[in-house]
Amino acid sequence: MDRTTRSRRWFARALAVVAASALGVAGLTGSAQAADVNVAKNGGFESGLANWTCTAGSGATVSSPVHGGAAALRATPAGQDNAKCSQAVAVKPNSTYVLSAWVQGSYVYLGAGGTGTTDVSTWTPGASGWQQLTTSFTTGANTTSVTVYMHGWYGQPAYHADDLTVVGPDGGGGTDPEPGIPAVPSGLATGATTASSVALSWNGVSGATGYNVYRNGTKTQAVSGTSATVTGLSASTSYQFQVSATNAAGESAKSAAVTGTTTGGGGDPGNPNVPKHALTGYWQNFNNGATVQRLSDVQAQYDIIAVSFADATATPGAVTFNLDSSGLGGYTVAQFKADVAAKKAAGKSVIISIGGEKGTITVNSAASATNFANSVHALMQEYGFNGVDIDLENGLNSAYMTQALRSLSQKAGSGLVITMAPQTIDMQSTSNEYFKTALNIKDILTVVNMQYYNSGSMLGCDGKVYSQGSVDFLTALACIQLEGGLAPSQVGLGVPASTSGAGSGYVSPTIVNNALDCLTRGTNCGSFKPSKTYPSLRGAMTWSTNWDAKAGNAWSNAVGPHVHNLP
Numbered sequence: 001m002d003r004t005t006r007s008r009r010w011f012a013r014a015l016a017v018v019a020a021s022a023l024g025v026a027g028l029t030g031s032a033q034a035a036d037v038n039v040a041k042n043g044g045f046e047s048g049l050a051n052w053t054c055t056a057g058s059g060a061t062v063s064s065p066v067h068g069g070a071a072a073l074r075a076t077p078a079g080q081d082n083a084k085c086s087q088a089v090a091v092k093p094n095s096t097y098v099l100s101a102w103v104q105g106s107y108v109y110l111g112a113g114g115t116g117t118t119d120v121s122t123w124t125p126g127a128s129g130w131q132q133l134t135t136s137f138t139t140g141a142n143t144t145s146v147t148v149y150m151h152g153w154y155g156q157p158a159y160h161a162d163d164l165t166v167v168g169p170d171g172g173g174g175t176d177p178e179p180g181i182p183a184v185p186s187g188l189a190t191g192a193t194t195a196s197s198v199a200l201s202w203n204g205v206s207g208a209t210g211y212n213v214y215r216n217g218t219k220t221q222a223v224s225g226t227s228a229t230v231t232g233l234s235a236s237t238s239y240q241f242q243v244s245a246t247n248a249a250g251e252s253a254k255s256a257a258v259t260g261t262t263t264g265g266g267g268d269p270g271n272p273n274v275p276k277h278a279l280t281g282y283w284q285n286f287n288n289g290a291t292v293q294r295l296s297d298v299q300a301q302y303d304i305i306a307v308s309f310a311d312a313t314a315t316p317g318a319v320t321f322n323l324d325s326s327g328l329g330g331y332t333v334a335q336f337k338a339d340v341a342a343k344k345a346a347g348k349s350v351i352i353s354i355g356g357e358k359g360t361i362t363v364n365s366a367a368s369a370t371n372f373a374n375s376v377h378a379l380m381q382e383y384g385f386n387g388v389d390i391d392l393e394n395g396l397n398s399a400y401m402t403q404a405l406r407s408l409s410q411k412a413g414s415g416l417v418i419t420m421a422p423q424t425i426d427m428q429s430t431s432n433e434y435f436k437t438a439l440n441i442k443d444i445l446t447v448v449n450m451q452y453y454n455s456g457s458m459l460g461c462d463g464k465v466y467s468q469g470s471v472d473f474l475t476a477l478a479c480i481q482l483e484g485g486l487a488p489s490q491v492g493l494g495v496p497a498s499t500s501g502a503g504s505g506y507v508s509p510t511i512v513n514n515a516l517d518c519l520t521r522g523t524n525c526g527s528f529k530p531s532k533t534y535p536s537l538r539g540a541m542t543w544s545t546n547w548d549a550k551a552g553n554a555w556s557n558a559v560g561p562h563v564h565n566l567p
Contacts, residue, residue: 036167037175039089039097040148043164045071046206051087058083063204065431067102067130067162067224070204075150076158083159086149089166090173091139097168099148100134104429105159106152106459108133112166113147116140126459128429128480130162130224144171157425163209182208182245184252190241190260191227192439192485196234198260199439199485200241201227205252208245214254216240227431229485233262263443273386273415274349277566278303279556280419280449280492280541281548282353285309287327290500290546294331295339295350298545299553301560304419304447305343305545306353306389310379312361317368317404318375319354319361321383340384349417352379355391362395369400373407380412387417387446390437396426398436405437409444420448421494421541424455424468424477430484439485448481449492449541453505460528468505471526474515478537479530482519488534494541497548497555509558512540520566539563 111121191199460476
């Protein structure tokens with residue numbers, strides 16, 4: 001969220017509309033024979049970018065997410081570069097090859113050039129998980145080398161690719177050596193738990209194409225990535241979990257066991273001091289043309305008031321708060337503290353927000369996680385804040401932010417309010433760091449108010465692309481969080497209070513209320529309608545109480561009563 005007249009720095013470019021005739025999937029004109037081999041080298045990126053060339057330095061290997069093994073490609077389009085990664089493969093003339101790869105992301109392309117006949121390509125508009133692209137090509141009479149490639153699209157986020165193969169006759173270049181049985185996975189750990197499930201994660205193993213998950217010594221599921229959620233468990237029960245790695249050569253021994261214990265069940269997670277249905281508003285500790293407010297001026301409809309923003313210090317991970325007294329017309333620290341106390345006495349929660357468009361707080365080590373927890377707790381004690389809001393728009397490390405928030409929870413106790421305000425791109429997949437953090441702290445998390453603005457078009461939970469500014473955009477993206485593991489009470493709709501509050505994505509209060517009705521009652525939906533209703537949905541959030549006041553509190557007067565009257 002922005003300190004100028006915008007609410008965030010990230011503006012997605014409009015998605016390019018590409019004619020299907022130019023990008024149609026080529027028909028599979030042949031199939032692999034028994035003697036065929038995979039002529040691609042390092043298609044699983046287990047050896048980094050060896051054999052690959054990526055334009056403009058756009059490619060890198062990552063350990064998560066992966067489809068198989070311990071690594072995958074991450075390539076990021078920038079400017080006029082579409083992050084094309086390619087390699088030349090040795091082929092046999094007058095032969096048919098099947099080209100295949102697993103991809104993840106928006107607008108990902110797979111193709112082959114220099115075939116000597118008809119070059120081919122196939123693509124996907126995107127999906128939240130891994131998706132296989134497959135096409136085939138036939139080489140010309142004199143063709144001995146073909147370039148295979150993957151690329152993204154201009155203005156889109158990074159894409160991931162893994163396990164690329166080009167199967168056909170050996171063109172003289174051979175193939176990657178056959179794998180041996182993979183090593184035993186390490187780093188097995190439990191994550192978010194519910195009354196009936198335990199989330200697991202572990203380190204990837206080089207050469208592995210999949211993993212088996214064991215509960216109390218019995219195999220329960222096979223997965224391709226390095227995480228899984230074991231479901232169908234009993235409440236308040238401890239289980240032992242192990243994993244093994246697999247590939248074509250066989251299965252490794254099981255890992256060391258870890259114990260996970262399900263919760264007791266009953267009741268929604270999140271802070272009991274926050275109303276079942278709550279309205280959240282960000283209060284600006286600066287003057288950017290919106291109405292200058294003291295905390296006491298904030299409309300009574302708001303249940304959670306996020307003070308924006310804390311400031312970074314010279315100590316890694318640590319934050320402080322500096323009231324902008326001069327910018328707020330002489331508002332003193334003593335007056336501010338008294339207003340915090342008065343809001344709390346009226347049943348409101350006042351929390352300190354960390355980040356925003358210009359926030360530079362980084363929590364990427366155990367030490368910085370400790371500094372973060374200690375400094376936020378100190379601000380809670382000094383000013384009377386009820387908790388913290390995570391609005392980091394420049395990257396987040398799920399492991400260390402989880403450590404920081406759990407440490408803060410231990411210091412602050414059960415009354416701690418934790419909210420989050422991720423951008424839409426941050427919650428497209430449970431493998432994203434923001435989403436992982438939310439799931440990691442699900443037992444102490446109050447609400448995630450995703451920012452449904454300044455984001456361009458995005459994928460909904462049904463795999464379709466929706467444009468911001470509509471009921472469908474709000475409901476289909478909220479569905480991703482609801483199906484991804486958050487409780488309905490931990491999901492809120494974040495929107496601008498007026499057209500001045502964001503560069504794009506403003507929706508009228510009527511659309512916000514229709515989206516709330518669609519999600520909680522199944523009424524007033526657009527073309528997308530969730531498969532079930534979520535009556536305990538937490539509510540809505542806005543940037544900001546100041547822009548709301550500038551518009552005569554039109555947003556809170558319309559949305560506030562509607563939120564408070566949800567089922």
